[in-house]
Amino acid sequence: xxxxxxxxxxxxxxxxxxxxxxxxxxxxxxxxxxxxxxxxxxxxxxxxxxxxxxxxxxxxxxxxxxxxxxxxxxxxxxxxxxxxxxxxxxxxxxxxxxxxxxxxxxxxxxxxxxxxxxxxxxxxxxxxxxxxxxxxxxxxxxxxxxxxxxxxxxxxxxxxxxxxxxxxxxxxxxxxxxxxxxxxxxxxxxxxxxxxxxxxxxxxxxxxxxxxxxxxxxxxxxxxxxxxxxxxxxxxxxxxxxxxxxxxxxxxxxxxxxxxxxxxxxxxxxxxxxxxxxxxxxxxxxxxxxxxxxxxxxxxxxxxxxxxxxxxxxxxxxxxxxxxxxxxxxxxxxxxxxxxxxx
Amino acid sequence: xxxxxxxxxxxxxxxxxxxxxxxxxxxxxxxxxxxxxxxxxxxxxxxxxxxxxxxxxxxxxxxxxxxxxxxxxxxxxxxxxxxxxxxxxxxxxxxxxxxxxxxxxxxxxxxxxxxxxxxxxxxxxxxxxxxxxxxxxxxxxxxxxxxxxxxxxxxxxxxxxxxxxxxxxxxxxxxxxxxxxxxxxxxxxxxxxxxxxxxxxxxxxxxxxxxxxxxxxxxxxxxxxxxxxxxxxxxxxxxxxxxxxxxxxxxxxxxxxxxxxxxxxxxxxxxxxxxxxxxxxxxxxxxxxxxxxxxxxxxxxxxxxxxxxxxxxxxxxxxxxxxxxxxxxxxxxxxxxxxxxxx
Numbered sequence: 001x002x003x004x005x006x007x008x009x010x011x012x013x014x015x016x017x018x019x020x021x022x023x024x025x026x027x028x029x030x031x032x033x034x035x036x037x038x039x040x041x042x043x044x045x046x047x048x049x050x051x052x053x054x055x056x057x058x059x060x061x062x063x064x065x066x067x068x069x070x071x072x073x074x075x076x077x078x079x080x081x082x083x084x085x086x087x088x089x090x091x092x093x094x095x096x097x098x099x100x101x102x103x104x105x106x107x108x109x110x111x112x113x114x115x116x117x118x119x120x121x122x123x124x125x126x127x128x129x130x131x132x133x134x135x136x137x138x139x140x141x142x143x144x145x146x147x148x149x150x151x152x153x154x155x156x157x158x159x160x161x162x163x164x165x166x167x168x169x170x171x172x173x174x175x176x177x178x179x180x181x182x183x184x185x186x187x188x189x190x191x192x193x194x195x196x197x198x199x200x201x202x203x204x205x206x207x208x209x210x211x212x213x214x215x216x217x218x219x220x221x222x223x224x225x226x227x228x229x230x231x232x233x234x235x236x237x238x239x240x241x242x243x244x245x246x247x248x249x250x251x252x253x254x255x256x257x258x259x260x261x262x263x264x265x266x267x268x269x270x271x272x273x274x275x276x277x278x279x280x281x282x283x284x285x286x287x288x289x290x291x292x293x294x295x296x297x298x299x300x301x302x303x304x305x306x307x308x309x310x311x312x313x314x315x316x317x318x319x320x321x322x323x324x325x326x327x328x329x330x331x332x333x334x335x336x337x338x339x340x341x342x343x
Numbered sequence: 344x345x346x347x348x349x350x351x352x353x354x355x356x357x358x359x360x361x362x363x364x365x366x367x368x369x370x371x372x373x374x375x376x377x378x379x380x381x382x383x384x385x386x387x388x389x390x391x392x393x394x395x396x397x398x399x400x401x402x403x404x405x406x407x408x409x410x411x412x413x414x415x416x417x418x419x420x421x422x423x424x425x426x427x428x429x430x431x432x433x434x435x436x437x438x439x440x441x442x443x444x445x446x447x448x449x450x451x452x453x454x455x456x457x458x459x460x461x462x463x464x465x466x467x468x469x470x471x472x473x474x475x476x477x478x479x480x481x482x483x484x485x486x487x488x489x490x491x492x493x494x495x496x497x498x499x500x501x502x503x504x505x506x507x508x509x510x511x512x513x514x515x516x517x518x519x520x521x522x523x524x525x526x527x528x529x530x531x532x533x534x535x536x537x538x539x540x541x542x543x544x545x546x547x548x549x550x551x552x553x554x555x556x557x558x559x560x561x562x563x564x565x566x567x568x569x570x571x572x573x574x575x576x577x578x579x580x581x582x583x584x585x586x587x588x589x590x591x592x593x594x595x596x597x598x599x600x601x602x603x604x605x606x607x608x609x610x611x612x613x614x615x616x617x618x619x620x621x622x623x624x625x626x627x628x629x630x631x632x633x634x635x636x637x638x639x640x641x642x643x644x645x646x647x648x649x650x651x652x653x654x655x656x657x658x659x660x661x662x663x664x665x666x667x668x669x670x671x672x673x674x675x676x677x678x679x680x681x682x683x684x685x686x
Contacts, residue, residue: 102602
């Protein structure tokens with residue numbers, strides 16, 4: 001079968017790899033129908049050291065179940081399923097608490113040992129715990145929005161939940177990439193009154209406004225902090241969604257939270273430390289992490305199916321598997337917000 | 344009148360100072376009946392640069408209202424009142440949200456401009472918002488426990504609340520000083536099932552056990568982390584109360600929280616940064632800060648008055664105002680957990 005393999009920074013190839021197949025009795029074999037390229041795929045695309053082995057890519061996909069192992073009970077051959085960006089058993093103490101990304105028997109797609117979503121098929125470990133059957137056909141018009149439930153929409157929602165967004169609250173979203181845009185959707189959905197997007201790219205800003213952003217701050221650093229304060233009676237916001245992960249964006253996020261506020265971090269941190277003192281004296285809560293997408297799909301799915309939210313609009317680039325390398329380039333060059341792969 | 348003035352590390356004096364008096368119409372004049380020395384008073388006691396001006400000390404006190412300004416409506420002459428460690432107007436946006444330590448028109452006792460609690464009388468700004476009338480006489484037997492509501496019991500409670508302690512949860516309390524001991528009380532009161540105290544001082548450990556600690560960890564650093572994991576099926580705890588403030592104790596606190604857990608910080612941070620990455624991947628919440636004691640008194644007072652909690656037992660040293668310098672020495676030498684001053 002064909003799949004995406006990354007060999008180093010900027011070096012993404014579509015290659016023939018061994019066919020995905022059932023290995024464990026809890027596995028399912030899924031033939032991919034849609035996949036995506038994630039902003040987090042750009043971290044290795046920017047900085048991965050050259051490797052002869054290569055790394056299988058992709059952690060957002062929807063597909064048809066072609067086979068299941070002997071111990072799989074819930075997932076059936078023929079199901080159309082969404083695969084969250086982490087696989088999980090659905091039964092451990094963390095899965096029971098809804099924190100599937102910390103599953104004691106789970107893990108993440110791709111790398112050197114597992115299939116990735118940017119390929120023709122995937123062996124899915126812990127199929128019963130991982131996969132979420134979708135009640136639609138494989139080429140349903142809402143497929144782009146459904147695909148976002150595997151990562152970016154769930155991640156934006158997680159940022160909003162951990163930032164304690166609620167009715168009437170003031171919110172800032174740091175970063176208008178696909179996750180930040182989904183964060184705007186999530187904040188609006190949870191009843192936020194003011195939603196300030198911090199970003200400077202016109203295409204993202206336009207979409208954010210359509211999703212519910214009430215204010216745009218295109219300044220950076222201390223100027224951005226000052227501008228957010230101006231927009232919030234000098235106070236800062238109650239909830240901040242940190243959707244980037246750089247030290248600078250994290251610093252901005254912590255600086256624009258008002259006393260008693262909360263910062264939900266979902267951008268993968270690229271720096272090892274963060275300020276300890278300023279957040280202490282203001283009683284600011286710092287929360288977030290990898291989103292338990294598996295836990296959120298049930299909550300978000302009706303809003304997608306009934307047309308209340310349209311997160312699939314973050315996809316502004318569509319291609320086939322052999323176009324994946326160009327999809328990476330388009331996202332890395334900021335020509336595209338997010339790339340959708342059709343099979 | 345006489346009051347405590349600190350002139351530098353180890354240099355605490357009882358001196359004659361100008362009599363406290365009403366200045367603003369929102370002030371009250373309070374004659375102090377009980378005060379305390381706080382663990383946080385030891386930070387300047389250990390490291391304050393020499394000063395010719397000196398710094399008035401003390402932020403935990405109870406007293407009798409001797410006079411009120413023209414605009415004071417709720418507080419009456421003759422009231423016995425508890426003064427939280429921060430003064431606040433009770434009406435601003437943060438006070439309304441219960442975060443009195445971020446009051447837009449509030450502040451902290453002592454220093455170079457205000458009276459401190461370790462003195463014969465105090466001018467109390469924003470008297471209506473700040474003071475909490477107590478329904479007992481000035482020498483009631485519960486006075487030590489009532490005094491803890493001005494800071495340490497409220498602070499231990501804040502650590503527990505921000506660490507999301509609840510029924511059946513596993514909890515660790517880092518540091519067994521007066522705040523940590525009150526943290527044990529708070530965790531027990533909120534229904535924690537397992538309460539692990541990290542401390543190595545026999546007197547504190549004994550009291551912690553009486554307050555409800557189920558396990559003691561006297562190791563430090565990585566050994567402490569390993570021991571907490573042993574005690575929690577390898578997982579770590581759901582709630583951590585950080586009651587010290589050193590970089591090392593904060594690191595330990597962040598390391599023993601299990602995925603999805605929360606760390607409530609109430610020890611004043613002595614370091615400017617904390618780790619960003621490990622807490623991210625485990626979805627650990629970092630919260631806490633200066634406790635809004637004013638908001639918590641109403642909730643905790645019935646438990647003190649009806650004898651369900653006995654936080655006053657943290658006082659193991661009692662003296663008069665002229666004994667305050669010896670009280671500092673006793674606490675600094677770890678001969679005393681906490682010093683009570685009677686007037």
